[in-house]
Amino acid sequence: MDHEPENNQQSSPAIILKDIALLDDYHVMMTLTAEGELQSVGYERWSLSMKNVLGFIVEGKQIRLKAVVKRDGGGICCGDSDGFYFARKDFVIEPLYEDAKDRWCYKLRQFLESLGRPKRLLVFVNPFGGKKSARKVFAKEVKPLLEDADVELDVRETKYQLHAKEIAKSMDLSKYDGIVCVSGDGVLVEVVNGMLERADWRKAVKLPIGMVPAGTGNGMIKSVLDSAGIRCCARSATISIIQGHTRSVDVATISQGTTKFFSVLMLAWGLVADIDIESEKFRWMGSARIDFYALQRIICLRQYNGRVLFLPAPGFESCGQPASISLYKDPPVSDKVLGYQGPETKFEDLEWRELKGPFVSVWLHNVPWGAEDTLAAPNAKFSDGFLDLIVVRNCPKLALLSLMTKLSDGTHVQSPYVAYLKVKAFVLEPGARIDELDKEGIIDSDGEVLARGRRSYKCDQKALMSYDKLQITVDQGLATLFSPE
Numbered sequence: 001m002d003h004e005p006e007n008n009q010q011s012s013p014a015i016i017l018k019d020i021a022l023l024d025d026y027h028v029m030m031t032l033t034a035e036g037e038l039q040s041v042g043y044e045r046w047s048l049s050m051k052n053v054l055g056f057i058v059e060g061k062q063i064r065l066k067a068v069v070k071r072d073g074g075g076i077c078c079g080d081s082d083g084f085y086f087a088r089k090d091f092v093i094e095p096l097y098e099d100a101k102d103r104w105c106y107k108l109r110q111f112l113e114s115l116g117r118p119k120r121l122l123v124f125v126n127p128f129g130g131k132k133s134a135r136k137v138f139a140k141e142v143k144p145l146l147e148d149a150d151v152e153l154d155v156r157e158t159k160y161q162l163h164a165k166e167i168a169k170s171m172d173l174s175k176y177d178g179i180v181c182v183s184g185d186g187v188l189v190e191v192v193n194g195m196l197e198r199a200d201w202r203k204a205v206k207l208p209i210g211m212v213p214a215g216t217g218n219g220m221i222k223s224v225l226d227s228a229g230i231r232c233c234a235r236s237a238t239i240s241i242i243q244g245h246t247r248s249v250d251v252a253t254i255s256q257g258t259t260k261f262f263s264v265l266m267l268a269w270g271l272v273a274d275i276d277i278e279s280e281k282f283r284w285m286g287s288a289r290i291d292f293y294a295l296q297r298i299i300c301l302r303q304y305n306g307r308v309l310f311l312p313a314p315g316f317e318s319c320g321q322p323a324s325i326s327l328y329k330d331p332p333v334s335d336k337v338l339g340y341q342g343p344e345t346k347f348e349d350l351e352w353r354e355l356k357g358p359f360v361s362v363w364l365h366n367v368p369w370g371a372e373d374t375l376a377a378p379n380a381k382f383s384d385g386f387l388d389l390i391v392v393r394n395c396p397k398l399a400l401l402s403l404m405t406k407l408s409d410g411t412h413v414q415s416p417y418v419a420y421l422k423v424k425a426f427v428l429e430p431g432a433r434i435d436e437l438d439k440e441g442i443i444d445s446d447g448e449v450l451a452r453g454r455r456s457y458k459c460d461q462k463a464l465m466s467y468d469k470l471q472i473t474v475d476q477g478l479a480t481l482f483s484p485e
């Protein structure tokens, strides 16, 4: 039997039910407090928070509680050894009298309903992402837990790229309490973009989105779970969705003229983008492709001409040099009702700063983790209204290699070769490679190729924007995510 720590110091909360019952075959005095603690006094003291009860079923005279219990250290869940994880566990209560059983069922149901958990979820499963394991992850880890919690599911397998975006753009919002993506970050980004392209985007962005890691890059769910000290795995991710807490997350609008892309994770240009996109050709290697190709890219290091401009967050006003700027202005269109157009703040007259190239890497991050093993921006916050900017310019190759090894714990930002700051708005003016001026680079946002310059790596993806000036503005806490706290 699992025991939760007791706190005898505090005054006892009001008891709303008290009966003699059998708990796992032992006679106990079972109580339910107004704060949702199930407690027993009998052969041993035991307690279980209703927050950790997914649901219950009645089996004859018995009530089977379908619960989860926290575990620290020890066993490995999905290969990640950091933080605690949840294990599934049933507890069986048998009140001595039939009317007591009905009372318990009534109160337990009432309590669970008062928690405001999602009851109807739209679930996207991407059978194509990552190790192509999403179907299995859904069937083995996600579905059984959601069934235990009595959640009604509408499951859609994505059939092609942008399928999830299409559905998010046209779905009936009133039918669901949230969306779940059993995928990598790519499907999440599609859903956010679909929501923001709706005429009723203000309502759509309030619908919480949950992630279950089943892709190559699971940076968002790693960031969400890690911030609560929980290991990143499908089970913990699903439990945090069932528990129904939410948090807001900043959305960055990347614009080039009237073309827009909404990003919740990151934008990269230079080394990180080249590794991310060009390593696709080594996909057969699995996750080793990133390390393998990073090594290759550092040995034959590229540097890019260009300029970045930024509006520094408070505390970072001395970074870079003062700069003047002209930003794209959205035409005063009446069709604004068609979708979100980016934050309405006027950034032009503020004190912009600049950094000039050549650049090895320019990386903007919204949340701390870029992937499960990459703590790209250790100080990033979900909804502070700022993006973390990580810039590498001149850097010896050996130091660069050492930086790559530090990405897993975020200590790369302490290097003297790295500029690490927070910005409110950002402009990228990408240029050509310094060694071969007829070759340009790739701009990558949230794992998608946003722009591809002349004679850069060719891949199947069609780029949304041209390899030219881009501007990025942040809307604080615009989207909503399921989160453990």
Ligand SMILES: Nc1ncnc2c1ncn2[C@@H]1O[C@H](COP(=O)(O)OP(=O)(O)OP(=O)(O)O)[C@@H](O)[C@H]1O
Binding pocket: 126, 127, 128, 129, 130, 131, 158, 159, 160, 161, 162, 163, 182, 183, 184, 185, 186, 187, 188, 190, 214, 215, 216, 217, 218, 447
């Ligand atoms: N059935 C499908 N066939 C091909 N592509 C698909 C399919 N369903 C979804 N996709 C695309 O797969 C891409 C990657 O999805 P996902 O978010 O699951 O993984 P990822 O970790 O971001 O990327 P990947 O695993 O491909 O490196 C998304 O851009 C999505 O549009």
